[in-house]
Amino acid sequence: DAGVIQSPRHEVTEMGQEVTLRCKPISGHNSLFWYRQTMMRGLELLIYFNNNVPIDDSGMPEDRFSAKMPNASFSTLKIQPSEPRDSAVYFCASSSSFMNTEAFFGQGTRLTVV
Amino acid sequence: AQSVTQPDIHITVSEGASLELRCNYSYGATPYLFWYVQSPGQGLQLLLKYFSGDTLVQGIKGFEAEFKRSQSSFNLRKPSVHWSDAAEYFCAVGSVATDMRFGAGTRLTVKP
Numbered sequence: 001d002a003g004v005i006q007s008p009r010h011e012v013t014e015m016g017q018e019v020t021l022r023c024k025p026i027s028g029h030n031s032l033f034w035y036r037q038t039m040m041r042g043l044e045l046l047i048y049f050n051n052n053v054p055i056d057d058s059g060m061p062e063d064r065f066s067a068k069m070p071n072a073s074f075s076t077l078k079i080q081p082s083e084p085r086d087s088a089v090y091f092c093a094s095s096s097s098f099m100n101t102e103a104f105f106g107q108g109t110r111l112t113v114v
Numbered sequence: 115a116q117s118v119t120q121p122d123i124h125i126t127v128s129e130g131a132s133l134e135l136r137c138n139y140s141y142g143a144t145p146y147l148f149w150y151v152q153s154p155g156q157g158l159q160l161l162l163k164y165f166s167g168d169t170l171v172q173g174i175k176g177f178e179a180e181f182k183r184s185q186s187s188f189n190l191r192k193p194s195v196h197w198s199d200a201a202e203y204f205c206a207v208g209s210v211a212t213d214m215r216f217g218a219g220t221r222l223t224v225k226p
Binding site: 009042045091102105108 | 150155156157158159160163204214216217218219
């Protein structure tokens with residue numbers, strides 16, 4: 001398996017624009033997580049899905065953030081409108097179960113909002 | 115509330131020297147403990163984990179960690195560091211994936 005695949009690897013956008021980050025989990029994994037990594041706050045769990053259903057989105061910072069998982073092989077994290085303070089590395093991870101704490105991480109998307 | 119503290123933001127060691135990265139945690143129950151490594155531009159890779167049993171855990175790439183309940187610590191060690199070990203290391207604690215807390219990370223630099 002190719003592992004968790006995220007795209008794009010790097011994204012530079014202007015403030016106010018919509019940004020969409022994409023994730024393909026490992027085949028057969030039914031739990032998917034979105035994390036944000038910043039220098040100030042470290043790694044934070046934003047939202048997680050189990051069997052394509054959002055279970056807990058309490059980590060999503062604001063209503064500008066939304067995430068979807070239309071099927072077992074694809075998820076998106078959208079920021080609309082984007083702001084400079086959203087600049088961070090966003091990681092997607094998948095696991096065979098949300099009860100199994102061994103999560104496999106993608107390489108991340110480095111987002112810069114100018 | 116559960117939390118993880120990695121006291122050292124940046125550590126520099128010479129290649130071939132031994133390494134110990136510190137991790138202290140606060141958790142209300144018996145924790146599951148993890149060490150992840152993040153190479154530049156890469157995602158996090160699990161090095162090792164502790165769930166129960168033997169408190170000395172062996173991981174990949176020659177790393178090991180020891181769980182010490184009395185000290186609330188889970189320090190990562192390697193007897194001889196290689197230049198390819200230069201990366202950022204994260205300690206994490208939790209009982210389920212959705213409840214994991216990561217430390218701030220320790221950046222390791224390896225001198226030739």
